[in-house]
Amino acid sequence: MMTDTPVEDQAEHPGEPIAVHAAGTIPWRRDADRLEVLLIHRPRYDDWSWPKGKLDPGETLPECALREAREEIGVDARLGLPLPTTHYRVSAGLKAVSYWAQQLNGSARARPDGVEVDQTHWCSPEEAALLLSNQVDAEPLEALVEAHRNGTLATRPLILLRHAKAKPRSSWTKAEGDRTLAASGVRQAQAVGRLLTVWKPLRVATSPWRRCIDTVLPYVRASPDKVKIRLVEDLTEHRAARRPRKAAAAVVRLFDKGKPALICTHRPVLPTLLDEFRTFLDPGLASKLPTSDPYLAPGELIVFHVPVEDPARVVALEQMKPYDD
Template identity: 60%
Template structure:
């Protein structure tokens, strides 16, 4: 699989409606004593007497990534950012077709605490051994994708998240300074949803336009996480209109520290933002970036996973719209 390949669709049931949506993760670590090898964590579920990955059904009001992060926390006590997306699997249950979305998650030395009820035992093992122990043959697909990514040096990544600010009050009803135009009531709810979704990747720094509607969009997450916020005039609509190259430079600067980061800006700046990000990925991933107005809906995000070993190579792209009531 090429480094810029998309996550393959594993469904053998095209056109069939999804009855159950679930999500989970494949926990992994560098093998003790051998940094060139990777190990994965299998969980044993006494209810089913099977070996599987941490996973569970989506709750009302959750996005799929939030579900995956919550299930990993509940089942093995791991609070860690999701890594690269892995292939979803599809299979039939009594109520119909079920889909389980998967991500890689780096345990990175954390102490795991299985909940005892849902999970009574865990086992670290090689991908080869895990493939033979998994009770559901379909669970091998995300495992193989993870192992391939490790072999390419594209498993350990950090997230670069692009956020379009939440819905603001209409321009037509605002007579004061454009930079002071606030979020609408819907936008305030979207900002809360953005805050919950960003917890999935846990960026500890945020770069934002200083205009109020951007600052208010990232405020719930910043307050909950104590992330450091840097305001950059190059991300405003006006500065982008005059000097788009400075907006591009602000995006390029996100790669410098190789640490999880979120950027919040305005719709008119998004073409420049995505064009700059596109320079760091292959053509197949670049095709996943929004390329037509409005590029993102208010509060919508794009997540770029950047490989640690390469500093600035994006190896996976995802797009999510937070739950909006």
């Protein structure tokens, strides 16, 4: 949880190392056609803010953001668009807080935990901007409002994942499709599973080779939702090399299904899939895609954010690694 009071804005300290990493969300909903956001009141500081807190050991920033929302207001909705990171000075030094939009539907009830948070308040963005105690917290709010104005705030995630670290190819004597994860890859797959709970994909398209299946199974088994797995032979190294258009078609199917989804494959297949994703990107986003081998490290993923109202378009992307022990 947050334990420091902001002192001054980071703009006066360019290039200063970050001493404290934190993450949070801006919960939002639509009341008819009106946008509302959720502020929290923290009795310790008597301030109005967003759900947020410091990174725990062994945690990524998206996991931290989701955990803080769950702990402080009792919601577990998937994260949406990444929002601007705020910077300000605290007693320990420069603090950076990464934010994500978090849509709450009608069944999601935000309840203060009674310790860190004693009140919640749904309000218009205009009212929120006036109530926020730390004005730097208005920066991610402004981006959220702009996305709502553009019709790109409500999104679903499409995730491209490279399987976790496998046993060395040079020492494997059995069929290539049976090559298993290394011991570190097994741990990495567990970390991937925890990271994927941030976006909660409901469909998984994966190469049927064992190292891919073993990478996604921890998430599928732990998910409280019914996750549909589809084994796609065209995503294997051998098939994709012979018929790359068939592999690329797996990406198109993700867009067509209209559901939060994940595709898991191998390093040699990544450039084919990235080229297909590139055709859906808004201008300016293509430069953010990896362009050289190995494209993604084992267990690394890219989240493509697709507007619900414009399902053949990517308006934001983020590249993430699970925590690596």
